[in-house]
Amino acid sequence: MTQHHFPESFVWGSATAAYQIEGAATEDGRGPSIWDTYSHTAGRTLNGDTGDVAADHYHRWADDLGHIADLGLDAYRFSISWPRVQPGGSGRFNQAGIDFYSRLVDGLLERGVRPVATMYHWDLPQELEDAGGWAVRETALRFQEYAAGIVGALGDRVHTWTTLNEPWCSAYLGYASGVHAPGRTEPAAALAAVHHLNLAHGLAGRVVRELAPSAELSVTLNLHVIRGASDSAADQDAVRRIDALANRAFLGPMLDGAYPADLLADTASVTDWSFVREGDEKLIAVPLDVLGVNYYSSTLVRAWDGVSARSDADGHGASTSTPWVAADDVDFLPQPGPYTAMGWNIDPPALTELLLRLRREYPNQPMMITENGAAFADVVSADGRIHDDRRIDYLRRHIGAMADARAQGADLRGYFVWSLLDNFEWGYGYDRRFGIIRVDYDTQVRTWKDSAHWYQRLAATGELDQAAE
Ligand code: FCB
Numbered sequence: 001m002t003q004h005h006f007p008e009s010f011v012w013g014s015a016t017a018a019y020q021i022e023g024a025a026t027e028d029g030r031g032p033s034i035w036d037t038y039s040h041t042a043g044r045t046l047n048g049d050t051g052d053v054a055a056d057h058y059h060r061w062a063d064d065l066g067h068i069a070d071l072g073l074d075a076y077r078f079s080i081s082w083p084r085v086q087p088g089g090s091g092r093f094n095q096a097g098i099d100f101y102s103r104l105v106d107g108l109l110e111r112g113v114r115p116v117a118t119m120y121h122w123d124l125p126q127e128l129e130d131a132g133g134w135a136v137r138e139t140a141l142r143f144q145e146y147a148a149g150i151v152g153a154l155g156d157r158v159h160t161w162t163t164l165n166e167p168w169c170s171a172y173l174g175y176a177s178g179v180h181a182p183g184r185t186e187p188a189a190a191l192a193a194v195h196h197l198n199l200a201h202g203l204a205g206r207v208v209r210e211l212a213p214s215a216e217l218s219v220t221l222n223l224h225v226i227r228g229a230s231d232s233a234a235d236q237d238a239v240r241r242i243d244a245l246a247n248r249a250f251l252g253p254m255l256d257g258a259y260p261a262d263l264l265a266d267t268a269s270v271t272d273w274s275f276v277r278e279g280d281e282k283l284i285a286v287p288l289d290v291l292g293v294n295y296y297s298s299t300l301v302r303a304w305d306g307v308s309a310r311s312d313a314d315g316h317g318a319s320t321s322t323p324w325v326a327a328d329d330v331d332f333l334p335q336p337g338p339y340t341a342m343g344w345n346i347d348p349p350a351l352t353e354l355l356l357r358l359r360r361e362y363p364n365q366p367m368m369i370t371e372n373g374a375a376f377a378d379v380v381s382a383d384g385r386i387h388d389d390r391r392i393d394y395l396r397r398h399i400g401a402m403a404d405a406r407a408q409g410a411d412l413r414g415y416f417v418w419s420l421l422d423n424f425e426w427g428y429g430y431d432r433r434f435g436i437i438r439v440d441y442d443t444q445v446r447t448w449k450d451s452a453h454w455y456q457r458l459a460a461t462g463e464l465d466q467a468a469e
Helices: 034-039 057-071 095-110 126-130 138-157 167-175 187-211 233-256 261-266 280-284 348-361 389-407 426-431 450-461
Strands: 011-015 075-079 114-120 160-165 216-221 226-228 290-294 299-303 330-332 367-371 412-418 437-439 446-448
Touching (some): 011 114, 011 367, 011 450, 057 450, 075 160, 095 114, 160 167, 167 216, 187 216, 216 367, 233 261, 348 389, 389 412, 446 450
Parallel strands (some): 011 075, 011 412, 075 114, 114 160, 160 216, 226 299, 290 367, 367 412
Antiparallel strands (some): 299 330, 437 446
């Protein structure tokens, strides 16, 4: 690995999401979200864990800001809980909820840290799900209203507004495989959700442009790096199909102003896409100041011959329903290790590949890595410290991969480690720890892992050190 130096202007940050850290699920007027309902439904999350208390950030936000400042971060990416600021998802806003985020934003600014706010990191107000959720168009219109409320309140004190986090997960894990809230397994609804999430992005993006013209606009996508098991035409067609569902279903309308024709053809047995109305695609293509990319691991596919045993090792949780709508003839193959505690393969060169692809296809689009990180079974040593060398190694190699892409011309402006704190890892509850800061869930005490000290040094110097041989 070569030594890398990042310029002073490069933004170092960390990321979290409301439901994963805040807790205080019923306090100060917060309404229920689909994740409250889902996590409180027996059998949905590991050990029945819920976000009721989580990392108690709602009460400890000021201390947590202290950690962010001590880490020397330039930016902090957090999400706003829709049901905390607009409990029923329409109409009345909850001032106490808005005040919470207002204090958080001011606290960041006082410490010289850029607020990067995600409007939607998966916690849809339950009332909107009861009315059809992302499968219905009305939800996108409600999102526009919600966006106007929060952008009106926080405006350009927020440096970067991110409309959605990983709409891929919201649509396909929420509505097709059901391993995320709301837990539905309806392929046609999942594709309708893809479109209504895209539409919500376009509508909310235009709200930002209008109400906070000096703020940056972004969206965060979990783009997949998909490789074929062989060069055969059949395996390469499997790559194309999964690329359409995973990547181009979002990049197409958002950056090119149109859904890819092959996506519509591939999924014709499930839906005719008549929920896409005249003008929608143009609306969705609101220009982005920066594209957020989340990356953890890569994907290997083959064309399924219809007889041999399938692996379905796509890394997106166990369900008898697939998230890959209308792609039953594609199999996902296990990959060589090493793996993280999520069972995800560690593949830093795939990140370079992804960023160079984006550079090639969207040469004028600035980017940032809005999430990257790893869960490992951390151990508190006798000295009280957490020597999480594997996490440091993961981060070092992925930041190196990003630097390689920069060296080849990719316009990357920043990097956000997932996550600031250990937190509620969705279906895996508190069992999987991604934080650079450990949370003891019995006492809520925060302890810096070795990775936090390592990241602090990187943020201060911009020098990516080499692994000890
Ligand atoms: C991403 C999510 C984030 C976190 C990481 C591990 O898909 O955006 O909330 O759970 O994965």
